[in-house]
Amino acid sequence: MKKRMQKTEKNVILTGVGGQGNVLASRALAGMLVDAGYVVTIGETFGMSQRGGSVMSHLRISPDEVKSPQIPKGRADIVIGLEPVEALRVLAVYGNPSTVVLSNNRPVYPIGVITGELSYPSMEVIRAEFQRLSASSRMIDATGAALEMGNPVLSNVIMIGALAQTGLLPIDRKMFEKEMNKTLSADKLAVNLKAFDAGVALMK
Amino acid sequence: MSKLLVPASSKVLFLGNEAIARGALEAGVSVAAAYPGTPSSEVIESLASVARERNVYVEWSVNEKVALEVAAAASFAGLRSIAVMKQNGVNVASDFLLHLTASGTRGGLVLVSCEDPGALSSVNEGESRYFARMLEIPLLEPADFQEAKDLTKWAFELSEVIGNVVMLRSVTRMSHASGNVLCGKLPARSRRAAFRYDGPIMDSQAGPMISTPVVAKHLLHQDKLQDAVALFEKSPFNRYTGPARPDLLIVTASACSLYAHEAVEMLAVEKRVGILKLATTWPLPPKLLTRHLQAAKKILIVEEVLPFLEESVKILAAGLSADIRKKPHFGKLDGTLPQAGELNPDLVAAAIGKILKVKLQKLPASYAAEAAKASALVPVREQTFCAGCPHRASFWNIHNAIALDGRDGFVCGDIGCYSMAALSPATGYSTMPTLHSMGSGTGLASGFAKLAPFGLDKPILTVCGDSTFYHAVIPALINAQHNRADITFIVLDNAGTAMTGFQPHPGLPVSAVKETVPAVDIEAICRAIGAEVEVSDPFDLDRTSKILTRFLSEKGRLKVLILRQACALSPEKKGKKRFEVAVDETLCVGEACGCNRLCTRIFRCPGLTWDRTKKKAVIDEVICAGCGVCALICPQKAIVKTDLSVSPS
Amino acid sequence: MAKGLSAQAKLKKQVLEQSLCTGCGACVGLCPYQVIHADRTVQLFSCDLQEGKCYTFCPRTSVDFDRIRRILYDSKDITAQIGAVKGFYLARAADPHLRAKAQHGGTVTALLQLAMEEGLISAAIVSGQNEEGEPEGRVIDKSSELIRYAKSRFTVSPTVAAFHQMPDGFGGKLGVVATPCQATAFAKIRTSDIEGYAKGQSLGLVIGLFCGWTLSPEKFKHLLGQYDLTYEKIIEMDIPAGRSVLSLKTAGSDVEIPLSEVDACVRTACRYCVDSTAELADLSVGAARYGGECCEMAGWNQVIVRSETGAKLMNLAGAKGVVEILEAPAQAFDALKAAAAEKKKKGLKAITIKTGSAKKLLYLSSDDPVVKAYLKG
Known part of the structure; x- marks a missing residue:
C-alpha cells in the first residue's frame, strides 16, 4: 500500500482564506498519508478563519518522526494556494529555490483592497513571482470548475485532485475515496470524487 | 463509527x-464540562459526539467556573471528570479552584487549559501555569499528540493518587x-457515583468536602503534592535526548520541545545539544533536573510565554552546588528569547545559534531579495466581519444612532466576533x-454612566453576544439597573456561540x-431585571436605527435592545442565500459625488468588491452570503436583491 | 501626493464648526454621508472627495455672489440693500378663503397655485413636518394641497434636501418656497457649473420669503414646554406689527411669548446672515409693514419682483385676477430697504466680532460690492 516516497521528509503548506475549506483539505490530505504509513503533523492557524483572515496549514510528512507544527522559514517543499496572493504570501516567507507551487487563480479580495487603500497584484504579476520564487509553479481555475459544479467551496477538493495528479505526494483517487468514506454520506462522497476528478482533469 | x-x-x-478527549475516554471519564473558547472547544465537542456510546455526561456550562464545579461534583461522587477551558477561563474558574484545591477531590479530576501564546485567536496571551504554582496543584504539559492522549489518561490517575485536581x-x-x-x-465499564460525607472532617474519602480546618487541610494538600513529585522523578513522560555531557542543555516542554x-536539526548540532523535555512542569522533579544540570555546560530554557519554567529551574539551581549555580542559564529573563508572543523553530534556532x-x-541572498520584493506586493489581509454577518449591520445601526445623537457616545466592547468592531479595517x-x-463591557458601561457629575456626559452603549450574556453579563446588568446607570445595552444575538464554532448556550x-x-430567554431576564427591552432584526435598518435613536435620547435608565439575526456561518444559514444580489452598473455612481463608494469604502462587506477598471461596485458571487443589507444602504438603489425564498410563480 | 481637506471636511470646519449651518438642507440628500437629524446637520461617514456638491451648494460657503447676481438678474435692477428689484408691490390673494388660511395675504400660495395650474411648474417643494414633528421639505404636485402648507413656522426646513432627493428623471419644472438662505442655495444650484449635473435646470420658480431670523426647533421646543405648549398644538404663529411678542394661536387660548425670550431660541447661524429679503429668488414675499413705527396693511404682502420669471408670473397673476396688486407706496420701499440694510450691518458686525477681522468674513468676501457698502456701516 505504501507508495514510494523519498526517504526525506516533505513540508507542505496549504494556504487560503477563511471559508475556503483549507482545514478540511489539509486533514483529508494528512488522513490519506497517515493511512499510507507516514507520520504526519499538521499545524493549523484557523482561529480567525471565520473572519476573512488568512488560513494556513503546515503539513509535515515524515517516514518516522513527529515534527514541529510550524515549518521553519524557507523550508516549504510544496505550497498549495486556495487563493493566489495567499500562496504568494506564504511562498515569500517559506519558499526556497526548489519549492513547487500549485495555486487556484481566483482572488478573494482583502478588505483593504475592497476599500481601495491597498492594491491586489494582477494574475500576470503573481504568476511571474511564482516563477521567480519556485522550481515550478502552476495556476488553475479551481473555483471556476467548482462553480460549474454548483458549489465554490469544492475548490479545495479540486486542488487535492490537482495535487494528486502532480505526483508530488504519494496520494491517489482510491486513497481519497477511502479517506472521504470515513466521514461523508454516499451522495456527498460522489460530489467530492467528482471534484477530485475535476482537479485531475485541470492538470492534464 | 467515530x-x-x-x-x-x-x-x-x-x-x-x-487526543486529549481520547485520553479522557481511555481513563474512563464520566463527566465533562466546559465553556467554549478557542483553542479548547474541540475537546468537549469530541466527547459530546460519543457521549451516548461511552456513557459520558457532557455539557456546555454557562461559564468556566460552573464547568469546574460540575466536574468537581462528579469527582466528589467518585467519578472521573474533566473541565476544559481556554487560558482566561482559568481566571474565571480560579475562585472555585482555590477552594477546590483546599477541599481536595476524589475521582480523578483534570482541568484542561488550552492556551494561546501569540494570541492567534484571543485578545490576550495570558498564562494559567502560574495558577498551578499559586494553588499548589500538579501541572502537566504534553509535547506531542501521542502524549496529549497518554498524559491526559495519566492525569486522572495522578489526581486520584494525590486526591487533588491536576492541571x-x-x-x-x-x-x-x-x-x-x-x-x-477503552474501559469496558463505567463507575457508579456515590457521595460520602458522614466521615470525620479530615477523612478525604468519607468526610465532608470542605476546606476547613484550613491549615490542617493545607498541610495535607502539600504532603500529597510530594507524592506527585516522587512520581515525576520516574515519569517516562519526562525524556532526555542528546549526548551524555552536552555543551548546551535545553529544558523545555509542550510544543516548544518540537x-x-x-x-537542533536545522543547526546540525545534535552532538552538542541535549534536550530535556519535561511533561511535569510543576512541581519540578529536583533529582532529574539536578542530574541533567550537572552534566551540561550551559542551560537554555525554551517555553511560552513567560519565564515560568525558567524561574522554577533557577530557584532549583539556587539550592544546588556552586558549579551548577555558576553555569550560564539562558532564556527569557536574559532576553535570549522574547517574553511575549509565540515561539517557532526559527526563533529557537537563532537562540541556540x-x-x-x-x-x-x-x-x-538573491532569493531572499526576490522574496522580499514579492512580500511587498502582497496586500495585508485584515480580519473583518464575514459576508452576511449580522454584526456589520448591527454596528452600522449603532454607529448611525451615535452619529445622529451627536454627543460622541461610544460603545464598551466585549468578547466575541463583534470585538472586531474595535478594529477600523473591519468596518x-x-x-x-x-x-x-467577557462581560466587562457592561460593567465598564455601568461605570462610565456614573461619570456625568465629573464632566463625562455622553451616551454610553455596550454590546455583548448571546453566549457572553449568560457567561458574565447578567451580574453587570443587574448592577447597572440597581445603580441607575443610564446605558443602552445591546445583545448581538446570533443564535449560538458563533466565534468558537456554534456551540449551543443556555438561550x-x-x-x-x-x-x-x-431555553433561558434573554428578553425575559432583562425585563425581570427591570429594563425597557426592545427586540429588532439588525437587517431591518430602519426599525433598528429608530429604536437606538430613541434609546439614546431617553435619559436616566437602563435600556436593552436585543438584535436577533443568526450568524451567516450558522448551520441553518451557511451556503443558503436569502437573496440573489447584483449591482446594476447603469445606476452605480461609483466614486462620483453622491456616493463615493459607500458600499466598498465604508460598509466593507467582503462579498461586495470594487471593479477598478469599470469603476463600479460588483458582487462576488462566491463570497456573497445573500443577506441583502447592501441593497438597503445603496443610495442609488443600484444594488438589487431578489428574494430567493419566494419561488417565481 | 498630499491631499487637501475633503469637501466634507471643509464643510465641517468652515460651516458646521463655525455655527453657520442654517439647516437649509443644501448639503443633504445628495449622498448618504450627510443627514439632518433633530435640526442638526450630521456627517454620518467620512467622504474623501476633494470636491463635493455639499460644499458647493451650501449657502454659507464662500462664492462669487456677484457672478450669481449677474447670471440671474438684469444688472440694472440690482440694489445694494435688497438685491435685484424689477418691481415692488403690495399684493394679496384674491380668494378670501385662501387669505384666511394663509399667513398675511396668501400671495405665495396663490402664486404657486397659479404656476402649477398654468403648467409653469409641475410640482412645488414647501415646508412641512414629518411624523416626529420635525420640519421637512414636502413635494406637492396638486395645487389644491398647497393651502395646507400656507402658514409660517418660523423654522427652516431642509427644503433643499427634498429638491436633491427628487429623482433625476423628474421631467417638469419645480417651484420652491425658500427662506433667504435656501434661496441662496438654490441660486448656487441654478448657476453651478458641475460636469454632469443639470438638475439646477429643473428649478422653474424660486419664491423667496422675507426672514429676520428662524428658530432652533430644539431650543424653541424647550421654551414652548415652559408655556405648557408643544409644536403640534400651535395653529398659527405671528409677530404682530409694532409689538415685541410672538403670538401663538392654539386650539385653546392664545399665548404671547415676549421676543426677548424667543431671541434665545434664534438659530445661531441667523445672527451671521445679511439677507432678509431672499435676494437670490425670482420674487420675494413678506408681510406688508413699513415705517419704523410699523404701520401695517393687515392682510397684505409686500412683493419684490426680481427676475424675468418672477415678473411674468406676477403679471399673469394680475391678469388672471388671482392676486390683487397695488403699487407700493415709496415710503414702504424705503422702510424695507432701511430694515434690510440694518440687517446687513448687524450680520457683518457679528461676523467681524466672531473672526476678529474685517478682512475675514467667513462665507462673505470683503471684495463683494454689497458687502463693502455695509461693512463700515
Whole structure:
C-alpha cells in the first residue's frame, strides 16, 4: 500500500482564506498519508478563519518522526494556494529555490483592497513571482470548475485532485475515496470524487 | 463509527484536542464540562459526539467556573471528570479552584487549559501555569499528540493518587495541530457515583468536602503534592535526548520541545545539544533536573510565554552546588528569547545559534531579495466581519444612532466576533474604544454612566453576544439597573456561540449532546431585571436605527435592545442565500459625488468588491452570503436583491 | 501626493464648526454621508472627495455672489440693500378663503397655485413636518394641497434636501418656497457649473420669503414646554406689527411669548446672515409693514419682483385676477430697504466680532460690492 516516497521528509503548506475549506483539505490530505504509513503533523492557524483572515496549514510528512507544527522559514517543499496572493504570501516567507507551487487563480479580495487603500497584484504579476520564487509553479481555475459544479467551496477538493495528479505526494483517487468514506454520506462522497476528478482533469 | 472510538492499537490522525478527549475516554471519564473558547472547544465537542456510546455526561456550562464545579461534583461522587477551558477561563474558574484545591477531590479530576501564546485567536496571551504554582496543584504539559492522549489518561490517575485536581496545559500549536496517535484500550465499564460525607472532617474519602480546618487541610494538600513529585522523578513522560555531557542543555516542554528538536536539526548540532523535555512542569522533579544540570555546560530554557519554567529551574539551581549555580542559564529573563508572543523553530534556532556561535544555513541572498520584493506586493489581509454577518449591520445601526445623537457616545466592547468592531479595517465605522474580558463591557458601561457629575456626559452603549450574556453579563446588568446607570445595552444575538464554532448556550433549546433542553430567554431576564427591552432584526435598518435613536435620547435608565439575526456561518444559514444580489452598473455612481463608494469604502462587506477598471461596485458571487443589507444602504438603489425564498410563480 | 481637506471636511470646519449651518438642507440628500437629524446637520461617514456638491451648494460657503447676481438678474435692477428689484408691490390673494388660511395675504400660495395650474411648474417643494414633528421639505404636485402648507413656522426646513432627493428623471419644472438662505442655495444650484449635473435646470420658480431670523426647533421646543405648549398644538404663529411678542394661536387660548425670550431660541447661524429679503429668488414675499413705527396693511404682502420669471408670473397673476396688486407706496420701499440694510450691518458686525477681522468674513468676501457698502456701516 505504501507508495514510494523519498526517504526525506516533505513540508507542505496549504494556504487560503477563511471559508475556503483549507482545514478540511489539509486533514483529508494528512488522513490519506497517515493511512499510507507516514507520520504526519499538521499545524493549523484557523482561529480567525471565520473572519476573512488568512488560513494556513503546515503539513509535515515524515517516514518516522513527529515534527514541529510550524515549518521553519524557507523550508516549504510544496505550497498549495486556495487563493493566489495567499500562496504568494506564504511562498515569500517559506519558499526556497526548489519549492513547487500549485495555486487556484481566483482572488478573494482583502478588505483593504475592497476599500481601495491597498492594491491586489494582477494574475500576470503573481504568476511571474511564482516563477521567480519556485522550481515550478502552476495556476488553475479551481473555483471556476467548482462553480460549474454548483458549489465554490469544492475548490479545495479540486486542488487535492490537482495535487494528486502532480505526483508530488504519494496520494491517489482510491486513497481519497477511502479517506472521504470515513466521514461523508454516499451522495456527498460522489460530489467530492467528482471534484477530485475535476482537479485531475485541470492538470492534464 | 467515530474516529474517537477506534479500537486499541489503531493508529489515527488526531487533532491535539481530540487526543486529549481520547485520553479522557481511555481513563474512563464520566463527566465533562466546559465553556467554549478557542483553542479548547474541540475537546468537549469530541466527547459530546460519543457521549451516548461511552456513557459520558457532557455539557456546555454557562461559564468556566460552573464547568469546574460540575466536574468537581462528579469527582466528589467518585467519578472521573474533566473541565476544559481556554487560558482566561482559568481566571474565571480560579475562585472555585482555590477552594477546590483546599477541599481536595476524589475521582480523578483534570482541568484542561488550552492556551494561546501569540494570541492567534484571543485578545490576550495570558498564562494559567502560574495558577498551578499559586494553588499548589500538579501541572502537566504534553509535547506531542501521542502524549496529549497518554498524559491526559495519566492525569486522572495522578489526581486520584494525590486526591487533588491536576492541571493539563495545552497550547494552540498542540490543541489545533494534528498528528499520529496510537490508541489504547477503552474501559469496558463505567463507575457508579456515590457521595460520602458522614466521615470525620479530615477523612478525604468519607468526610465532608470542605476546606476547613484550613491549615490542617493545607498541610495535607502539600504532603500529597510530594507524592506527585516522587512520581515525576520516574515519569517516562519526562525524556532526555542528546549526548551524555552536552555543551548546551535545553529544558523545555509542550510544543516548544518540537521547536527545540527542529532547531537542533536545522543547526546540525545534535552532538552538542541535549534536550530535556519535561511533561511535569510543576512541581519540578529536583533529582532529574539536578542530574541533567550537572552534566551540561550551559542551560537554555525554551517555553511560552513567560519565564515560568525558567524561574522554577533557577530557584532549583539556587539550592544546588556552586558549579551548577555558576553555569550560564539562558532564556527569557536574559532576553535570549522574547517574553511575549509565540515561539517557532526559527526563533529557537537563532537562540541556540547565538549561544553556541553556530550559523544557520541561509537561502541564497538573491532569493531572499526576490522574496522580499514579492512580500511587498502582497496586500495585508485584515480580519473583518464575514459576508452576511449580522454584526456589520448591527454596528452600522449603532454607529448611525451615535452619529445622529451627536454627543460622541461610544460603545464598551466585549468578547466575541463583534470585538472586531474595535478594529477600523473591519468596518468603516468603528465605535468601540474598550475591549476586555467577557462581560466587562457592561460593567465598564455601568461605570462610565456614573461619570456625568465629573464632566463625562455622553451616551454610553455596550454590546455583548448571546453566549457572553449568560457567561458574565447578567451580574453587570443587574448592577447597572440597581445603580441607575443610564446605558443602552445591546445583545448581538446570533443564535449560538458563533466565534468558537456554534456551540449551543443556555438561550437555545438544545444541549451539547443535541438533546432538547429548556431555553433561558434573554428578553425575559432583562425585563425581570427591570429594563425597557426592545427586540429588532439588525437587517431591518430602519426599525433598528429608530429604536437606538430613541434609546439614546431617553435619559436616566437602563435600556436593552436585543438584535436577533443568526450568524451567516450558522448551520441553518451557511451556503443558503436569502437573496440573489447584483449591482446594476447603469445606476452605480461609483466614486462620483453622491456616493463615493459607500458600499466598498465604508460598509466593507467582503462579498461586495470594487471593479477598478469599470469603476463600479460588483458582487462576488462566491463570497456573497445573500443577506441583502447592501441593497438597503445603496443610495442609488443600484444594488438589487431578489428574494430567493419566494419561488417565481 | 498630499491631499487637501475633503469637501466634507471643509464643510465641517468652515460651516458646521463655525455655527453657520442654517439647516437649509443644501448639503443633504445628495449622498448618504450627510443627514439632518433633530435640526442638526450630521456627517454620518467620512467622504474623501476633494470636491463635493455639499460644499458647493451650501449657502454659507464662500462664492462669487456677484457672478450669481449677474447670471440671474438684469444688472440694472440690482440694489445694494435688497438685491435685484424689477418691481415692488403690495399684493394679496384674491380668494378670501385662501387669505384666511394663509399667513398675511396668501400671495405665495396663490402664486404657486397659479404656476402649477398654468403648467409653469409641475410640482412645488414647501415646508412641512414629518411624523416626529420635525420640519421637512414636502413635494406637492396638486395645487389644491398647497393651502395646507400656507402658514409660517418660523423654522427652516431642509427644503433643499427634498429638491436633491427628487429623482433625476423628474421631467417638469419645480417651484420652491425658500427662506433667504435656501434661496441662496438654490441660486448656487441654478448657476453651478458641475460636469454632469443639470438638475439646477429643473428649478422653474424660486419664491423667496422675507426672514429676520428662524428658530432652533430644539431650543424653541424647550421654551414652548415652559408655556405648557408643544409644536403640534400651535395653529398659527405671528409677530404682530409694532409689538415685541410672538403670538401663538392654539386650539385653546392664545399665548404671547415676549421676543426677548424667543431671541434665545434664534438659530445661531441667523445672527451671521445679511439677507432678509431672499435676494437670490425670482420674487420675494413678506408681510406688508413699513415705517419704523410699523404701520401695517393687515392682510397684505409686500412683493419684490426680481427676475424675468418672477415678473411674468406676477403679471399673469394680475391678469388672471388671482392676486390683487397695488403699487407700493415709496415710503414702504424705503422702510424695507432701511430694515434690510440694518440687517446687513448687524450680520457683518457679528461676523467681524466672531473672526476678529474685517478682512475675514467667513462665507462673505470683503471684495463683494454689497458687502463693502455695509461693512463700515
